[in-house]
Structures are given as structure tokens and as C-alpha cells.
Amino acid sequence: MPNTSRRDFLSAGLMLPVAGAASNAGFLQPLESSGEKPSAGKPVKLDHRVLGKTGLKVTTLSMGCMITSDPSVITRAADLGINYFDTARGYQHGNNERMVGAALGTKRKQVVLSTKSDGDDKAKLLAHLDTSLSELKTDYIDIWYLHGKDNPDHIRDEMIEAQQIARQQGKIRFSGMSTHALPKMSSWTVDKKAFDVVLVTYNFSMDPKMDEALAAVAKTGAGIVAMKVMAGGFRNVGPSHPLYPRLHRDGAILSALKWVLNKPNVHTTIPSMTDMDQLDENMRVMAEPFAAADEKTLAAHLEQIRPLYCRMCGQCDGTCAQGLPVAAMLRILTYADGYGQFALARERFAELPAGHAAVRCGDCGECTVRCPNGVRVAERLGRAQELFA
């Protein structure tokens, strides 16, 4: 994020209106009447938005089911009023679709259900769709995504044709695409106008270019579903990890979720929800607006990692006077510093060409690499050389 303060970026988000805040639809009583002592102990507030041109009215908190530990969590989410559930053909070799189908059961027609296929031709896609319908125990999919398309070259016309055929056959209601690289995909998506819904990686740490891309796609009328809103790292660092206390303090997960829903072009989010407790915590996002405290929490996280961790933006490519692959070396260092995988880091360092492994950053008078994100490159590369060379 060149020449722009992350704090400014977060503040800009804070100043935006809380989209959909006026659309609170209702209150449900969670488990009090059924014997369980609810962790929240309060009525559940629901917030809905219209998913672009699909006209589907979805809860702003929807559910990614990929790592849900037990079908009961999905059933309860539906009972609480969450009305959009997402899975994919490829998750756990089909077991995830089986679980979602079983968990939703008779509630299927009351919710919006999406799945995805990574098939790379028409025949594979349509075969995947038939399998998905069978595993999900349904005769239609509400939104069917082409899965993980990060480059326009990866979407062939026959794949879009497959979605059109599926729609004509009544097997899907709306077509979609999921991507981790919207800035690269947005122009093509806007020109092609092939998708009713775009599922996109989006979170508080991303470049403002992402907002521009999102706005352009939303302007076509496409529904926007945000994923990786809690950015993976928050939840994938387990309790035994040394970083866990730092990453899980101050309600950071909820703050990250609120940040995304504060953006006007986002219609809903599909955070992965593992258990009942996480479901309860995430439900709060529909009742609590993004506030100054959330901004502070997220800014602190960004400041904390800014000098240390490479965003792999590629802007340093070719700028090292010694020809070092800077981003690759920073990544190797993070295997050790970030994951505690010292052996892996040393192994990867040893795989560098001999000329690179022999360079010592301390021998240069001044580092020629200027990181636009504030990573202290010379210091970090020096540490890698000290640890692994």
C-alpha cells in the first residue's frame, strides 16, 4: 500500500456508512428455551442485504462450511436465522457437501445454498454439478461458482457455457465466480458480464486497489460475497502457537468481520465457522457496527506486522544490487519466525542458488531495496543469512 497509511485506510472504512444497518429484519431467541445456556445470552439480531441483481435477500453473516466440525453447527446456524451456506465440490473429497446436505435437511428450501467446481472444461463442470446435487440432496443450487479463478485466461468460454446450460436445465439459479485476485480479474469480469455473483477474498489488510476493483464489479449489479474476511491467520494459528494470544486478543476476529461489512459494496460474508462458540461470536457482527475500537484493534495488528512480513506485492523484484530474490527469501524466513518451521526454512534456504546463499547483506553499504509496505528488508534478509547460511 504505497504512500498510504494503513491507519488512514482503516479510518476511511470507518467513515463509510454502515450499509444495511437499517435493514435489521428480526430477532430470534437462541437456545434459552431449549435448555442450553447460550453463551451470548441475548436475542439474536439479524441483518439482511440484497445480493445484487439476484434479488436474493441474504443475512450479512453467512456461513462457510469448509471446516465446520459438526453438522449440528450448520443446523443451529440455520435455526438462528443465517440463510446462506457455502461449500465446494472439492472440499474433503466431497465429504463437506455430504455434511452440508445432511445438516440442512428439510431447511434446504429456506436457505440460499452455493457450491463450487474447479472443473476446467464443460463436461467436468457439468459432471461435478450432478454430483453436487446428489451429495447436497437437492435438485437445484442457488449459486454455482467457478472455483478459484485468479486469471482471466483460466476461464474458457465453454465453462461459462456450462453455467448457462445448468441454468437452462434448472439445476442452478445463478452463476458465480470465486477469486483471490479481484484486481487482476475485475476488468475482464466487468466486460464479460457473465456472473451474477462474485465471491472474493477481501479483508482489512488489502490495498485500496481492491476497493476500486470491488466497486467496478459491484457497479455491474453482481452480488458481492466476501471470503477470507478474517484472513485465515486469525483462526489457523491454534492455541498452542506462540502467536495465538497476540492474534486472538481484543476481539480481533470480530473487528475484521465488522470492517468488511462496513464496506458498501459487500453484500454478505462467508467466514468459516468451526463450532457453536464461533457461531455465537460471529452472530454479534449483525448487531454491532464497526467502531473506533475496532479500527484501533486492526490498526495495531497491521502496525505490528508491517516491518516484518512481506506482502509479496512484487515491487521489489530486481531492485537488489546483489540480485537476491528478496520476496522469496523473506518468505523463507517467515517459515521459521512465523510458523516455527526452522528445518523447513533452512532446507528452502539451502535450495537457493549458491551465488544467492553466499551474499551477506551487511557487506552492502546501503540497501537498494525499498519496500513500499515498510518491511525492513536489509534487517530481515540479514537475519535469514544469520540463521540459515
Place this chain on the structure above:
Amino acid sequence: MILLLFWMTVAGAAHAGESLAVPPYLNCHSVMGWEQAGALRDYAPDNLYEYKDGAAEGYLIYSFARMRGIDCKSGGTTLAIDVSDMTDADSAYGMFSANRDPKEPIAKIGMGAQVMPLSLLFAKGRYFVEITQTDGNPGANQAGTLKAFAAKIEPLLEGRATLPEALQWFPPENQVSVKLVPESVLGLRILKRGYVAQYDRGQAFVVQEESPEAASETMKKLRARWEGAAPAQMADEAFTVKAPYLEGLCVFRKGRYIGGYANLPKASEAAAKAGILLARIP
């Protein structure tokens, strides 16, 4: 947060300037008529999503450390062979158990395998192996070729070929599947990690805590979770309850193990089944 940044990265698996050695267990020539197509794949936790998209999370929760893989080609058919280091044998088996089709039988390769017409999965030691047809006739049956590759790979992977001990504790009658749930057993965060066996009716579970004291503390919190939890005379301590979303439930503690039975119409039935499970836990 660190992972957060990686989720956003766009760097490929084989980085500029790095030359990657192919490990001996990835050898297309080990089966006659097959050639390697393309370069070695090499993924770590930070960039696995570039290959697996959202499914990457399903690896990460099972302690994924590294995946290396190659494509093997013969005529118009391509097989992707991917070997994932899951840190320890329990996690590798857990990954296998989460990905196998419970309707299909388990074959004896390593700790366990599943052989389908177009894919073969197995776990051995800390490794989880996937061999999948990615290109070719979708109606083909490649089971023979898949097994031939697995037979070459399996001896080259170090580690345990026996099942996790806990699997033997679950009564086999009417059992549909057993899997390692890496976090939040029964959807409850307090039950951190354990095995769950699915039966025709209901499910049994066993969670191992650090110590009997820690297990006792967890039991106290579990009891407090549900109004109407009634003490049961079983093991070191136990209770039964009709719980929302878990129906008839019985939970017991035996030393540092917490086990039980859930999703039966009556709590008394869950208690009877839990007693059978309890007797099998050493």
C-alpha cells in the same frame, strides 16, 4: 496475522531462484509407461491455497506442514501425485479419515487407504498421499495403476503403518466411520480434539485431555453448559442430558479421557451405549 498476509500473496509455489529437488517417493518412472509432466509442486501452509483454493483450510486444521507433488502422464491420462507432511501420524490419519468416502471400504496400504476408480488416498506415518486422475477419460477405472503407484510410494515413506490406538476403542457394530476431529468435537470448542465414530444411530466420541485434572475441569464446564444435566454412575464421573442439537447425550470421564455418546433419542440409551465404549477404553 502472519498467515493473513500469506493468504493475500500471489507468489507461486516454485519461487524464482529456487531449484527444488524431487524426493525419491515422487517418481513417475516407478510404474512402467509413465513420464513426469511439468515441474515439482511444493507448497507450505502459506501458499497451499494457490493450489487447493478454499480446501487448503481443510489441510491446515490437520497440522499441514508441506506438500510436494508431481504430475505423471501416459498417453492422454494425467495423474497428480501429492504427498502432504501432516506433522504427525495422528494428523495424517485424521486427514485421511476426513477425506475418505465413509460408504467405501478401507484398503490396507499404510495406515489405511481408499481406492476409487479415479483416485487413491492413503496415510502412512506423518504423510497423507493423494493420487488422482486429473486428465483423461472420466469413465475409466484406474484403480490398478493407482495401486501400482501407491505400492511404490508407501515403502519409501517413513513412519507408522498401524492405526491410531483410539480407533480400536469404538465398538465396531453398526459403525459407519471413525474420524479425528481436529478441533471442537461435537461442535463444542471446549472439546478440543478427539475421535468421533458415526453409527447407524448416534455418534460416539473420545477426547484426550492433558491430565485427569484438566479433564475434570472440562467436565465441570460441560455440565454447566446444559440445564438439566443429571449425574450418572459411570467411570470417574458422568452425566446425561437431553441437549439441543445433540439430543440424548451421555458424557463420562475416565482419567484424562472424556468420552460419550450423542444423538440418540433418549439420554438413557446414550448412557447404555456410552457404557460399552467406556469398557473398551484402557
